[in-house]
Amino acid sequence: MHFPLSAAPDVRICPSQRKVDRLIMDITVYEFEQLADFIYRKTGIHYEAKKMYYLSKRIEKRMDSLGIDSSIEYIRFLRYSDADGQELQHFINLITVNETFFFRDFPQLRSFAEHSLPEVIARKSTGNDNKLRIWSAGCSTGEEPYTLAIILKEMLDFSSLWDIEILASDIDLNVLEKAKRAVFSERSIKEVPHEYLEKYFEPSGSDTYQLIDDELKEMIRFEHLNLFDKTELRKHRGYDFVFCRNVLIYFDDASRKEVVDHFYVALNRGGYIYMGSCESAGRITTAFKIKRAGDALVYLKE
Numbered sequence: 001m002h003f004p005l006s007a008a009p010d011v012r013i014c015p016s017q018r019k020v021d022r023l024i025m026d027i028t029v030y031e032f033e034q035l036a037d038f039i040y041r042k043t044g045i046h047y048e049a050k051k052m053y054y055l056s057k058r059i060e061k062r063m064d065s066l067g068i069d070s071s072i073e074y075i076r077f078l079r080y081s082d083a084d085g086q087e088l089q090h091f092i093n094l095i096t097v098n099e100t101f102f103f104r105d106f107p108q109l110r111s112f113a114e115h116s117l118p119e120v121i122a123r124k125s126t127g128n129d130n131k132l133r134i135w136s137a138g139c140s141t142g143e144e145p146y147t148l149a150i151i152l153k154e155m156l157d158f159s160s161l162w163d164i165e166i167l168a169s170d171i172d173l174n175v176l177e178k179a180k181r182a183v184f185s186e187r188s189i190k191e192v193p194h195e196y197l198e199k200y201f202e203p204s205g206s207d208t209y210q211l212i213d214d215e216l217k218e219m220i221r222f223e224h225l226n227l228f229d230k231t232e233l234r235k236h237r238g239y240d241f242v243f244c245r246n247v248l249i250y251f252d253d254a255s256r257k258e259v260v261d262h263f264y265v266a267l268n269r270g271g272y273i274y275m276g277s278c279e280s281a282g283r284i285t286t287a288f289k290i291k292r293a294g295d296a297l298v299y300l301k302e
């Protein structure tokens with residue numbers, strides 16, 4: 001097994017706390033509250049008052065495309081005239097935060113590669129179980145699931161003997177389309193260890209890189225999925241690993257707990273959940289056993 005011991009410096013990005021200029025906002029506090037409440041009930045994403053400017057700019061974009069000129073009219077349209085949810089989807093595509101890159105949080109991935117993955121593989125091998133199921137929940141433009149696919153290919157001696165599926169899901173349809181194209185910016189690949197860059201990517205166009213390994217692509221199944229849709233979530237079971245990193249930071253405690261409780265059910269016994277370095281499953285629920293594995297804390301379903 002081989003996992004590179006060094007990578008470009010670890011960059012941990014926590015949500016920005018920047019203050020905004022409240023004087024240039026175009027929606028009223030009442031409109032913001034209406035909209036924030038609507039988004040929360042549909043997605044679990046919690047918009048605090050400091051995000052009012054951000055949301056206001058996003059609404060403007062949609063109002064321009066629809067020829068609507070008052071925000072309250074747009075909110076009414078979302079609420080009462082969007083029976084098939086098409087406008088809601090357009091709006092969601094605009095308001096999600098999609099920041100991601102390959103090999104994000106390298107110490108955590110190394111812990112997965114060198115500790116949790118070999119443990120699960122060893123247990124499955126003795127039980128003649130060759131199925132490995134991983135879920136990248138909130139996968140954005142695909143860097144996380146493709147990173148996991150690279151790690152699996154590098155770490156599993158006979159990866160072809162394993163029946164591997166990485167479910168990569170997101171609520172935003174635009175990012176899923178990009179993920180399927182597998183073309184990435186320089187910024188996206190900046191943490192990819194050099195030897196993997198040479199092996200799995202090819203320069204394509206100006207400052208972009210195409211992921212070229214079909215075996216990696218075949219491991220991944222993309223799915224449009226709202227983590228706040230209980231009915232859909234209940235259909236997901238049998239995972240050995242859930243990666244839900246830098247997604248629930250945009251939720252509040254109640255919606256976070258709801259989703260993590262679902263992940264607990266979705267995981268097999270002996271399975272692990274990975275959250276971002278600013279987040280902690282232990283703060284949300286006591287259901288998981290916390291273990292130190294290498295440089296990271298990991299959360300195990302016993």
Ligand SMILES: C[S@@+](CC[C@H](N)C(=O)[O-])C[C@H]1O[C@@H](n2cnc3c(N)ncnc32)[C@H](O)[C@@H]1O
Pocket residue numbers: 043044045096097098099100101104137138139140141144169170171172175225226227228244245246247250276
């Ligand atoms: C900041 S990105 C994180 C990407 C990747 N997991 C990482 O750590 O690099 C957060 C992603 O979560 C998705 N997301 C937010 N709310 C969601 C929800 N309710 N259901 C599914 N995906 C959601 C967003 O669309 C976005 O692409």
